[in-house]
Amino acid sequence: AQSVTQLDSQVPVFEEAPVELRCNYSSSVSVYLFWYVQYPNQGLQLLLKYLSGSTLVESINGFEAEFNKSQTSFHLRKPSVHISDTAEYFCAVRGMGGSQGNLIFGKGTKLSVKP
Amino acid sequence: GAGVSQSPSNKVTEKGKDVELRCDPISGHTALYWYRQSLGQGLEFLIYFQGNSAPDKSGLPSDRFSAERTGGSVSTLTIQRTQQEDSAVYLCASSSPRGSLINSPLHFGNGTRLTVT
Numbered sequence: 426a427q428s429v430t431q432l433d434s435q436v437p438v439f440e441e442a443p444v445e446l447r448c449n450y451s452s453s454v455s456v457y458l459f460w461y462v463q464y465p466n467q468g469l470q471l472l473l474k475y476l477s478g479s480t481l482v483e484s485i486n487g488f489e490a491e492f493n494k495s496q497t498s499f500h501l502r503k504p505s506v507h508i509s510d511t512a513e514y515f516c517a518v519r520g521m522g523g524s525q526g527n528l529i530f531g532k533g534t535k536l537s538v539k540p
Numbered sequence: 541g542a543g544v545s546q547s548p549s550n551k552v553t554e555k556g557k558d559v560e561l562r563c564d565p566i567s568g569h570t571a572l573y574w575y576r577q578s579l580g581q582g583l584e585f586l587i588y589f590q591g592n593s594a595p596d597k598s599g600l601p602s603d604r605f606s607a608e609r610t611g612g613s614v615s616t617l618t619i620q621r622t623q624q625e626d627s628a629v630y631l632c633a634s635s636s637p638r639g640s641l642i643n644s645p646l647h648f649g650n651g652t653r654l655t656v657t
Binding site: 431434459461467468469470471474515517527528529530531532533 | 543544573575580581582583584585588596598599631633645646647648649650651
């Protein structure tokens, strides 16, 4: 079985500051890793994913996440945030070889960007 | 429609009553998922459909919860004898059969907010 821990429930930052949203996972098998984002009054949508290959993955809006197998982490970073990045961010994991349907989510981190 | 549609968007019901929540996935998506989002609890997996069958229903919290899918399309989540702890946002998602099911992104609906009084 897999589990995901997002230690920070809320992260307030000022506009143009850097941000890191932490995600750690636990799994007895290799995993695929995802970040989903939920903007205010919208449904969840995929932000980025790690499946294999390069451990650094990027989104189209400037976020990046790095898969660190030794630390079982997949932290999300952005060097300079915008007001429009205000949203709730969910880290998710799916184990290889297990139930294909079970995408396990963390409890989410609410990012609040202030002017 | 272009996205996953859920109805109703809001539902208030009395404790002990039964409720049905509906999900219309994106046309052509063979995989369908139900999650529950409670305050401070994140997203809790409930059940997954591939076509009309449910290979994984391990997340259903009790026998009061059931779900079905017909015609490989619409799904209904039914909660019998609702309890106050059932209050949450129920999210439905679907994913495309293209490529590997493992890495196909989930497309979520906006959810049904259930309040049990």
